[in-house]
Amino acid sequence: MPLPTGNVIGLMVDNLKKRKTVFPISRRKAIKWAEELDIPEGGETVIYTGSMYQLLPYMVAAVKNMGLIEDSFLGQFVGVGRFFNRMFNVSAFIARPSRANVKRYRQIIRNIAMLLKQAGVEFGYLYKKELYAGALAYDLGADGAFRIQAQRVYDLLKEHGVRSLITIDPHTTNMLRSVYPTIIDGYDIEVKSYIEVLAASNGLQPLHNIEKEITVHDSCVYSRYEGVIEEPRQLLRRAGYTVKEPEDNRDLTHCCGGPIESLFPKMAHQIGGKRVQQLKNANGQGVATMCPICMATLKEASDGELEIDDISSFLVKAFCEVEEKPKKK
Amino acid sequence: MVTAMAKVNPDFKKKVTTSGEFNATACMDCGVCTAVCPMEIDLLPRKLFRYTLLGLEDKVLEHQQVIYQCLLCKMCEVNCTADVHIAENVRFLRSYISKEIFKL
Numbered sequence: 001m002p003l004p005t006g007n008v009i010g011l012m013v014d015n016l017k018k019r020k021t022v023f024p025i026s027r028r029k030a031i032k033w034a035e036e037l038d039i040p041e042g043g044e045t046v047i048y049t050g051s052m053y054q055l056l057p058y059m060v061a062a063v064k065n066m067g068l069i070e071d072s073f074l075g076q077f078v079g080v081g082r083f084f085n086r087m088f089n090v091s092a093f094i095a096r097p098s099r100a101n102v103k104r105y106r107q108i109i110r111n112i113a114m115l116l117k118q119a120g121v122e123f124g125y126l127y128k129k130e131l132y133a134g135a136l137a138y139d140l141g142a143d144g145a146f147r148i149q150a151q152r153v154y155d156l157l158k159e160h161g162v163r164s165l166i167t168i169d170p171h172t173t174n175m176l177r178s179v180y181p182t183i184i185d186g187y188d189i190e191v192k193s194y195i196e197v198l199a200a201s202n203g204l205q206p207l208h209n210i211e212k213e214i215t216v217h218d219s220c221v222y223s224r225y226e227g228v229i230e231e232p233r234q235l236l237r238r239a240g241y242t243v244k245e246p247e248d249n250r251d252l253t254h255c256c257g258g259p260i261e262s263l264f265p266k267m268a269h270q271i272g273g274k275r276v277q278q279l280k281n282a283n284g285q286g287v288a289t290m291c292p293i294c295m296a297t298l299k300e301a302s303d304g305e306l307e308i309d310d311i312s313s314f315l316v317k318a319f320c321e322v323e324e325k326p327k328k329k
Numbered sequence: 330m331v332t333a334m335a336k337v338n339p340d341f342k343k344k345v346t347t348s349g350e351f352n353a354t355a356c357m358d359c360g361v362c363t364a365v366c367p368m369e370i371d372l373l374p375r376k377l378f379r380y381t382l383l384g385l386e387d388k389v390l391e392h393q394q395v396i397y398q399c400l401l402c403k404m405c406e407v408n409c410t411a412d413v414h415i416a417e418n419v420r421f422l423r424s425y426i427s428k429e430i431f432k433l
Contacts, residue, residue: 005397006431013433139401141423142433220402255367255402263397271367271400 021132033109043124050172057097120203135171170221199231210240215284218253219291239318244284258293272301341386353378362405
């Protein structure tokens, strides 16, 4: 029996309304990636994480648990969980991420910030004040909760004099650049993905010689919603990598399955498996993703048979002097 | 010969389509969307949008699970010969269900 759609969406919508994020994590943990990077607080241009990379380890853990109950009678108890979640944070019990995953995703954001610094880009960060942009609520059609959240985000940006955002994932980019202007009158925030910012920058030159073939997995949202197609390829080539293309690529890329993971975990895994096969057939020595959801879904579906990593992890090896690696447990 | 009457809900059609963005009328039923769908969903979007335009709410709700199985990946949309905003149309149906059925 599939998971009860209304209650699963309801759980996330309740969280968004009450806790300002679909999956509550502490603000302290969400900003930990920025430690010792000396990023100024606020400013006209800020990096906007939207908490997507920080949330993913928790979502991965939750999806595993949801997958276990998807076809069992326990799925019916999601409604009970939702009832109690309104009073206290039940979601925290559903998702206990591995420490290694938390560190891995945190390191990706650090790498992105280091790349921007290396390129000479000046930016600030809103730290604990930053809010989730609402992509999941929007995709699931929870428009009421989404509109409230979008207004909260816009008010926050205006309150802090922010004019320009550097986003780090495709879903937050799409919300802030293409969806918010359709629902907020006078929306005037300039939004660029860090991939676009780096590609347009002359300040980024390779410091190390790299010879490796990397297969590019385009995110549906970057390629078909936002037209970000050439920039990641250009950056990889500039870094010294040879770019390999899978069977479905660019604006005809194959979805990773991630968007339906919260409601249909097993089906999402099957879609991911199909894409993994295409990526294997491309015969690259590694696969570069640009979206935390793609990375998590494809890693899960590949069972460790492919080296799948965020594009920033490949870029930092070429463009930055010090590569920081997550410490072992 | 008509064997069964379909229940039409004009209000349903109005609520889903009045945004001005639900542009499924351009669909020519060519089937490219179905052919390229990574989910291999054969219902979406051809029949589903037709049901909506006809106000057949019950028929649409029968396929609620399929509506949420769509990846919104837009593989169909970039291949659509009639420029139908397929992903956004599916999202409109979700929005209707969220509000009217799930009371969110």
